[in-house]
Amino acid sequence: MNEDSRSPEGVFPGRDHDHLHCVSAALAQAARLCRERGARLTPLRARVLEIVWQSHKPLGAYDMLAVLAAEGRSAAPPTVYRTLEFLLEQGLVHRLSSLNAFVGCKRPGHTGSGQFLICESCGNAAELNDGGVERAITRSATAHGFDVDRHTVEITGICPECR
């Protein structure tokens, strides 16, 4: 049993998923982390983080831009990309390179790049932090004399809700 399995609901949001709480908890934790670090979670940054968290489907930068623009904020691509750069640095969001899209980080403050399960049917993505996968990757790379900096693990398939 790994730590992901301990959560009361699965890694994918189920029918009983309280999304409002999920978003507000993520924002509260982000605010706390930034305060501790002396990083500035400005209104724009908080809003972009909230937009990212508004669903569990990875969201493209231009989709976020459209939301901001619809709210009347002055917004151009650099607005969003710079904000995402900050959120990535703080470990508050992840970028899924196989989708060119972004999702909220489930465990901000923890180390490791995580792994992602991406459902081809509903588009939801779930973050895992599986020690077994991490170890297998580290072991394999190390066995070839490779010094790991970070890694990208994106697993595409069908989620339990969609089966």
Next chain:
Amino acid sequence: MNEDSRSPEGVFPGRDHDHLHCVSAALAQAARLCRERGARLTPLRARVLEIVWQSHKPLGAYDMLAVLAAEGRSAAPPTVYRTLEFLLEQGLVHRLSSLNAFVGCKRPGHTGSGQFLICESCGNAAELNDGGVERAITRSATAHGFDVDRHTVEITGICPECR
């Protein structure tokens, strides 16, 4: 000891790496595989595959396009992308989504998505097919009720040649 370790040289090309042979072997194997499958490895496709193999650094589509253009071939983006689509379908190249770039497949004809070690220093990439990593990923996904279709594993760091 896994199957990658059996090779006489490491997964990264070393000082004794015979690159001419490496490229011609890849082309010969591609030709054989396509013949067996009734797939057409046309001159354009063979040339693009050769270009991909000309180094062990992942190459962008537009870089390939530039090579083709420099050779006097009529070439526009769809030329390259369609060719790459064929080569990907045949499992002759891989796309590294963290780089938006392509590398030749070391084990065409074998199943599995493979894993990639990407050196931040020299830019070379090495393909692994580590059973331990594959199993850890499958086990983790399965434990969460997720049905795996394919996966992307891209490990970024420093290769043994660059340390």
Next chain:
DNA sequence: AGCAATAATGTTATAAAGTAACATTTTTTC
């Protein structure tokens, strides 16, 4: 408080990566 330094955001323009749609050519099949 007032001012300089720094950080954040706004703005314009452009680069880089990828695809849609249709025309032409080549290859296969009968």
Next chain:
DNA sequence: GAAAAAATGTTACTTTATAACATTATTGCT
């Protein structure tokens, strides 16, 4: 050798991301 199918050529465009510089807001100092 003609029809069908596959491959390639061509034009135009969409999506994703960044460079460069202007402006505004915040912070730290005296």
